C-alpha cells in the first residue's frame with residue numbers, strides 16, 4: 865500500500881459547542897493519509913491516474929469553510945466520507961486538530977481511520 869498525504873492544511877471555520885464559538889471562525893488543521901497504489905501514475909505520469917492532493921485540498925477547504933459543525937468528530941467523519949466517495953480512496957486516516965481550543969494544550973482533536981487498509 866502506498867500513501868498520498870496532506871499535512872498542515874489550515875482552514876477557518878465555525879466550530880464548537882459553546883455560544884461564543886458560534887459567533888467566530890476558528891482554525892482547524894487537517895493531516896490526511898490516503899491509501900493508493902502509485903505505480904500506475906508513476907508509469908503514465910497522468911494526474912488522472914493519481915489521487916490528486918491539490919483537488920482533495922480544494923474540495924476540503926471549500927467544504928470546511930462553509931460548514932458549521934459543533935464537534936470535531938462530525939467534521940472529521942464528513943471529510944473522510946468525501947475523500948473516500950469522491951476521490952476513489954479505499955482507506956483514509958484523518959487528523960482534525962483544533963489548535964488553541966484548550967489553552968494549556970498545543971493540540972487537541974481527533975484521529976479517525978476509515979475503510980479497508982489493503
Ligand SMILES: Nc1nc2c(c(=O)[nH]1)N=C([C@H](O)[C@@H](O)CO)CN2
Nearest residue numbers: 879880881882934935936937965966
Ligand atoms: N471530543 C470533543 N471534545 C470537545 C469538543 C469536541 O469537538 N470534541 N469541543 C469542545 C469545545 O467546542 C471546545 O473546543 C471549546 O474550547 C470541548 N470538548
